Amino acid sequence: MTQQRQGVYCPLVRLSSWAAIFFLLAAPAAFSQNQIPPSPKLGAKAEVNDRIAQLALANSAKLGDYVIGSGDLLGIEVFDVPELSREVRVNETGFISLPLIPVKVSAIGLTTFQLQDKLAELLQTNGLVSTPQVTVSLKEQRSQPITVIGAVRSAMVIQAVRQMTLLQVLSQAGGVADDAGTTVIITRPPSSSPDAGDPHAGTASGESQTFSISLTDLLESGDSRFNVPVLGGDVISVPRAGIIYVVGAVNHPGGFVMQNDRDHMTTLKVLSLAGGPTGSAKMKQAIILRKNPDTGKRDEVPVNLSKVMHLKTEDVMLQGSDILFVPDSSGKKALNRAGNVAIGLTTGLTLVTAGKL
Secondary structure: OHHHHHHHHHHHHHHHHHHHHHHHHHHHHHHHHHHOOOOOOOOOHHHHHHHHHHHHHHOOOOHHHOEOOOOOEEEEEEOOOHHHOEEEEOOOOOEEOOOOOOOOEEOOOOEHHHHHHHHHHHHHHOOOOOOOOEEEEEEEOOOEEEEEEEOEOOOEEEEEOOOEEHHHHHHHOOOEOOOEOOEEEEEEOOOOOOOOOOOOOOOOOOOOEEEEEEHHHHHHOOOOOOOOEEOOOOEEEEOEOEEEEEEEOEOOOEEEEEOOOOOOOEHHHHHHHOOOEOOOEOHHHEEEEEEOOOOOOEEEEEEOHHHHHOOOOOOOEOOOOOEEEEOEOOOHHHHHOHHHHHHHHOOOOOEEEOOOO
16 A cells, blocks of 8 residues: 555656746746836837837927038028028038128038027128028928838838937837847948038948947936937848747747847746646757857757756756757657757747746
């Protein structure tokens, strides 16, 4: 009778111990997702995009802060002097010409208010108007393309006819996609005629400028340093976050988006996100399929998940686009072609946000 109880209860004890180890190791990752309220940068993409739209509206660039560029059409009015009031277009070198003023006036890089003061000073200095009252308005900004690509809802080319901010551009593109990463990259082309006073200008060497902005800083700080003006010719790119797939003998196979690139994803964490292994999983024969940057093919990296679960070996760090394949005990033949099987199983899998790990 005692032997029978041992025969019945011992496997159950081992099973419950194994489950407890898995629960203790995997639970922190799962609990951190469910119990910690996500910030806008790490929450659902719908919340992030709502935040982008709200901030874009609240931080719309004021006309008075607009910086004049080449090709812009300006309306200049001098009070009580209709002969000097007219519309002028800024030429390619950034200058405008007005009758009776003996020199060309550099307008590029100035706001409309700054140009008003400059013209009033010139009119008074040249003895044309004793107390000039000048008003400068922007009639038309030369349409310039702003390209938005990457992990956004609608990749597009925006023909900008006014100054835009980064938030406005992202909002017009519909916000970021579900697999968006945590940074925005702005690539600015070199200017055809670089000028230190021209915000449209590139580097003097004629090289493009590339800089990145954290979505976290952009959405949470409210600092105008991050909501930068976007200029004609700029390319706004939102890189896609890394995706790790878990397929095979797991309860919830799927692709898990690594929204926060600074966090580390391990086999144990991603296994917990996939609901743990099934009862027929061959934990000792799991493999990681990792893309080789040199060959373009996927290398097979064996991983003994059983040892990882029992703390007998170090947990394995995963990389974006890795596929963790957990074979089934009934699928011995699948092990001989694990790569093809695992890659095939990733087709059509639902992506799950895993950025709160």
